[in-house]
Each structure stands twice: as C-alpha cells, then as structure tokens.
Amino acid sequence: MTIGEGFDETDDDLPDFGSEFYSKYEPKEVLGRGISSVVRRCVDRKTQQEYAVKIIDISNEKASEAETEALKEATRNEVDILRKVSGHPNIIGFVDCFESLTFFFLVFELCKNGELFDHLTRVVTLSEKKTRQVMRHIFEAVRHVHSFGIVHRDLKPENILLDESMTVKVTDFGFAVELQETELLTDLCGTPGYLSPEILKCNMNLDADGYHKEVDLWACGVIMYTLLVGSPPFWHRKQMVMLRAIMDGRYQFSSPEWDDISDYPKDLISKLLVVDPSKRLTAEQALQHPFFESAEAQKGTPQFVPRRKFKAAVFVVRCIHKMKHWSGHFPISLQAVKEDPYRIKDIRKVIDGCAFRIYAHWVKKGEDQNRAALFENSAKVELKRMVSERRNRFRRKTPNLGSSSTSDVFMF
Ligand code: ADP
Numbered sequence: 001m002t003i004g005e006g007f008d009e010t011d012d013d014l015p016d017f018g019s020e021f022y023s024k025y026e027p028k029e030v031l032g033r034g035i036s037s038v039v040r041r042c043v044d045r046k047t048q049q050e051y052a053v054k055i056i057d058i059s060n061e062k063a064s065e066a067e068t069e070a071l072k073e074a075t076r077n078e079v080d081i082l083r084k085v086s087g088h089p090n091i092i093g094f095v096d097c098f099e100s101l102t103f104f105f106l107v108f109e110l111c112k113n114g115e116l117f118d119h120l121t122r123v124v125t126l127s128e129k130k131t132r133q134v135m136r137h138i139f140e141a142v143r144h145v146h147s148f149g150i151v152h153r154d155l156k157p158e159n160i161l162l163d164e165s166m167t168v169k170v171t172d173f174g175f176a177v178e179l180q181e182t183e184l185l186t187d188l189c190g191t192p193g194y195l196s197p198e199i200l201k202c203n204m205n206l207d208a209d210g211y212h213k214e215v216d217l218w219a220c221g222v223i224m225y226t227l228l229v230g231s232p233p234f235w236h237r238k239q240m241v242m243l244r245a246i247m248d249g250r251y252q253f254s255s256p257e258w259d260d261i262s263d264y265p266k267d268l269i270s271k272l273l274v275v276d277p278s279k280r281l282t283a284e285q286a287l288q289h290p291f292f293e294s295a296e297a298q299k300g301t302p303q304f305v306p307r308r309k310f311k312a313a314v315f316v317v318r319c320i321h322k323m324k325h326w327s328g329h330f331p332i333s334l335q336a337v338k339e340d341p342y343r344i345k346d347i348r349k350v351i352d353g354c355a356f357r358i359y360a361h362w363v364k365k366g367e368d369q370n371r372a373a374l375f376e377n378s379a380k381v382e383l384k385r386m387v388s389e390r391r392n393r394f395r396r397k398t399p400n401l402g403s404s405s406t407s408d409v410f411m412f
C-alpha cells in the first residue's frame with residue numbers, strides 16, 4: 001500500500017488508547033506486519049512530522065506467563081540495541097519508545113519508499129551500478145553494527161528499508177544480540193534462505209560449535225546475489241535439500257542470468273558465500289573490494305603514451321560519428337530470438353517483469369522461496385514455448401520472416 005492511502009480507523013482496533021503514545025502521536029495506516037507487531041505511519045500532533053511506529057503486543061491471552069516475559073525481554077533488548085546503533089545514516093533512526101502493560105510503541109523515522117523487497121519485486125533486478133550503491137549502504141550499516149559487538153541475524157530485503165531519497169536503512173533488530181569477541185551463539189534464528197552454513201551445522205550437531213557475526217556477511221552475499229538476478233542463490237522446493245546446499249555452499253552463477261554480469265560482483269559474492277566463516281570477508285574487507293571502486297579507478301591510472309592517445313582520439317571521433325547515426329536500437333538476430341529468447345538480456349527483463357506482474361501475489365514476505373519459484377526452469381520453458389508459438393503464428397502470417405538466415409534482424 002502506498003503511504004497515506006487506505007487508512008480506516010475501523011479496520012483495525014487501535015491498541016491501548018490510554019497510552020502516553022497517543023497523547024504525542026496520531027496513528028495512521030498500517031505499513032507492515034510481523035508475528036507480534038504491527039507497523040503504522042504516525043504523525044507528531046505538535047509538529048505534524050511523520051514517523052513509523054512499531055506496536056508490539058505483549059498481551060496475547062494464549063501466551064503463557066513465561067512467553068510473555070520472554071517477549072518483553074526480547075523487546076527491551078531490541079530497544080537497547082536500537083539506542084546503541086541508531087544515528088548512522090544507513091541504520092533506521094530510532095526516535096521514541098513507550099511501554100505500557102500490554103504494548104510497546106517503538107517510534108522510528110519513516111521510510112517512504114518501503115522495503116527493498118517490494119522495490120525488487122517491482123523492478124525484478126537491479127543494475128550493477130544500483131547494486132553497488134545499495135550494497136555499499138548495507139555493508140556500511142553492518143560494519144557499524146559489528147563495531148559494537150552486535151550481530152543483526154536477520155538481514156534480508158524485507159528488513160532493509162528505503163527512505164525518500166532511496167537511501168538504505170537497515171531495520172528490525174528483533175533478533176540482534178550483543179556478544180563478546182570470543183562468545184559463540186547457537187540458537188537457530190533468521191529466515192531459511194539467508195541462514196549461514198555454521199548456524200545450520202551447529203543446530204544439526206555437525207562440525208560447528210556455534211556462530212558469530214560472520215553470519216551477517218553470509219546474508220549480505222545472499223542479498224547481493226538476489227539483487228543482481230532477482231532470484232536467490234539457494235532454493236529448492238524441498239527445504240531440506242535447500243539447507244543441504246547452503247551447508248555445502250553449493251550455488252551457481254547460472255547462465256543466462258549471470259552472462260551479462262561482470263566479474264567483480266561475482267568475485268565479491270563468492271568471497272561472502274564462503275562456508276568457512278573464518279575465510280569469509282568482513283564488512284570492512286567487503287567495502288575495500290574492487291567492486292566498490294569507481295569505474296575509473298577500476299581501469300587503473302593511465303600513463304601518457306602518444307600512440308595510445310592518437311588511437312583514443314580516432315576512437316572518439318568514430319564513436320561521435322556512430323552516435324550521430326545511431327537510432328538507440330541494436331540488432332538481434334531473429335534466429336537467436338527464436339531459439340532462446342530468455343538468453344537475451346532485454347527480452348529476459350521483459351519476461352521476468354511480466355511474470356512478476358502476473359504472479360507477484362505469490363511472493364510472500366519472508367519466504368524467498370516463492371520469489372525463486374517465479375524463476376523456475378519449468379516456468380521459463382513454458383514461457384519459451386509460448387514465445388515460440390507466438391513467433392510461429394507470426395511467421396505463418398508473414399512468410400517473408402520465415403527464413404532462418406543470420407541476416408534476419410529485428411529492432412528491439
Ligand atoms: P518485524 O520484527 O515484525 O518483522 P519490522 O521492524 O521488520 O517488524 O517491521 C515490519 C515491516 O513494517 C517492515 O518489513 C516494513 O514493511 C514496515 N516498516 C517497519 N519500519 C518501517 C519504517 N520506519 N518506515 C516504513 N515502513 C516500516
């Protein structure tokens with residue numbers, strides 16, 4: 001839902017009206033929901049400034065006293081951690097907190113562009129340039145969080161928000177924990193597709209004693225992979241098979257999706273999706289990777305060579321001439337389109353975009369598997385079949401296009 005639309009106070013009972021929160025803020029429409037929380041837009045009654053409030057219900061009648069106490073404890077931990085890490089440009093701004101007998105109200109800066117997850121569902125994939133910008137923000141946030149000895153443990157596109165200027169804000173510190181350098185964690189928490197091998201191994205009694213902050217860097221690898229091609233690196237309909245692939249670090253830069261992507265992002269991903277956490281890059285090291293150097297710096301500092309300068313000048317003149325006569329389209333052989341339309345980047349974007357528009361309602365939050373299902377081979381084969389049937393019908397109507405000679409081109 002777009003911010004500001006569809007608010008109806010009768011839709012949802014607003015909780016705990018007596019709370020101090022209401023004297024300061026006016027709650028508005030729902031922005032998102034979690035297992036025990038609802039996030040709403042809210043407005044400061046005095047300044048009219050907009051915020052987001054996470055309302056956590058600690059009064060569930062079905063929950064035992066111990067469970068309620070655990071939820072209260074977890075929320076206080078979330079608040080403590082937010083107070084420590086907030087203030088960084090890529091971490092959600094934490095503004096206010098109210099606690100009543102039945103609810104917690106956590107007030108945050110409002111991210112008008114919502115979740116990175118929804119943005120990705122709209123655009124399907126991000127370019128390398130856009131991925132560089134988003135990942136730099138994520139790594140900056142992770143470096144900041146880790147510098148306090150805090151592990152986030154639930155990094156995924158649903159917990160990465162975008163503000164008005166599309167700046168990344170890492171949020172949801174509900175699973176975050178502060179720990180000593182030598183301390184190891186063992187509890188299983190996070191979202192299946194983003195879990196690191198060491199989290200899974202120590203929960204299956206395999207060769208791992210526990211895990212530390214490296215789990216966030218594994219999740220960054222999964223996010224970066226997903227941003228570039230729209231589908232996650234580890235997925236199988238049978239979850240156990242997927243978890244096995246994660247533990248073995250088995251994933252591919254599969255063709256054709258990865259064919260048009262350069263080596264630097266692949267290299268960075270392959271240094272994050274490393275099974276041994278001690279060999280995985282840290283956030284600091286990831287930020288030093290050549291993928292984050294400017295395009296100019298990546299080419300190296302050019303020396304002055306007169307012959308090369310002359311060649312470059314000729315090249316520029318030729319380019320200008322070509323651009324003058326360039327229509328903005330480029331030719332693709334009809335044969336190539338007929339045989340494998342999905343291999344061609346621009347057609348692939350159209351096909352994936354259509355699939356997302358038709359089936360986006362299948363993509364449930366927190367279940368990255370459904371996103372992956374949209375990219376399954378069978379679906380591609382089906383689309384390919386449909387495209388070739390349409391092409392054949394078109395050819396029957398226009399027999400002149402029927403020749404398979406390589407000189408057959410059409411503008412895309
Ligand atoms: P949970 O712990 O229940 O997952 P989150 O803190 O992740 O709670 O918030 C749930 C959802 O609410 C987010 O995924 C997002 O869609 C929305 N949301 C949370 N905080 C904000 C915010 N500051 N601005 C806009 N939307 C938000």
Ligand code: MG
Nearest residue numbers: 034158159172
């Ligand atoms: Mg969340």
